[in-house]
Amino acid sequence: MLNTENIKKDFPIFSGDDGKKLVYLDNSATSQTPESVIEAEMEYYKTYRANVSRGLYPLSEKATKEYEDARAKVAKFIGADTRELIFTASATASSNMLIYAMENSDVFHEGDEIITTLMEHHSMLVPLQEVARRKKMILHSIPMTESFELDFSEAEKLITTKTKLVAFVGVSNVVGTINDMKRLSEMAKKVGAYSVIDATQAVGHIPVNVKTLGCDFLFFSGHKMCGPTGIGALYGRAELLKKLNPGFFGGGMVDQVVCGETSFAPAPAKFEAGTPNIAGAIGFGAACDYLEKIGIQEIENHIQEITEYAIEKLSEVAGLKFYSNIDAKKNVGVISFLIEGAHPHDTSEILGRHGIASRAGHHCAQPLVKSMDVYAVTRVSFYFYNSKEDIDKLILGIMEVKKMFA
């Protein structure tokens, strides 16, 4: 187990009387920010704010160097080459941009099939639905088994030579399952389809290496892994990024512009139109430094132990039903549940009154939640600064909920 008491000292939000009482269990929505990330962002604004890749004066050169160093750090964090890492505004911006870029590169044709999963977050699913509608393609979903895992026997049937794209979530933000990303990437490759992984709940929580996974594209958000909000990343295999046309256009991504025609800069600049979120990228790089210092394997082990403990304790609560994977080894630390007789929003609100941050709703995954015959669930989600004591407080909070609705 990691020493969470020491770790919490790195996070300003956990300081002071209120901070010490805070039981933050909404990490799937967003994680907390360590001082080193806040400082890295502030240093940019205070001491070297300038635009990047444009100015020839020292301040701009320093900003460009820090921005590009951050790219190298984020790329290294997922085992990518620096030129394969595009900064975006978020995971959502990454998926939309990728779909536009693929569409603008004439990848999709009428009758092509796209395979996704029932576990998708709307940020992947809705752009897929939209492109399928625009291009008259067929969208299929890999279903989920009763143990909250992807049904690979169905996946085998769905992924065929008609498949153009296999787009799937690496880790579910509702049921917590860590999907077999390598296997699905291989299945896509075998039929000549592209693979895209939504790794938003995976990166920074479990080791993720794009080369080992063998995927074509992968995206994630900075704010789910101790980085700032408003910054995300899209990885693309070098030879694919070279071939792909951009989806967004403007300054900073061009080579030559003449009347009527434009040639584009090489990747990743080709995909970064306009002034980027410079401070956010620098903060994202600092977040990778911070997580590397803790150790990604140590983070995964810690989350697993907390998850195991939470499942054990929650299982003892009468009237609590899980809507998540209760095999801790396969769960990234996301537990959704309902308490008999209590509305999930009331549960979350009462927990909030006791200083416990959770979340209730459909978690931007309506098809998945509806497939479990409910319209909302309460979700708690853990990170490496959570302790078993936090889980004990959660259980006490749940007892208060039960008392209220008895």
Ligand SMILES: Cc1ncc(COP(=O)(O)O)c(C=O)c1O
């Ligand atoms: C699995 C998954 N994918 C994508 C997203 C979207 O991330 P963002 O809101 O940072 O774009 C989320 C956010 O909760 C998520 O959990």
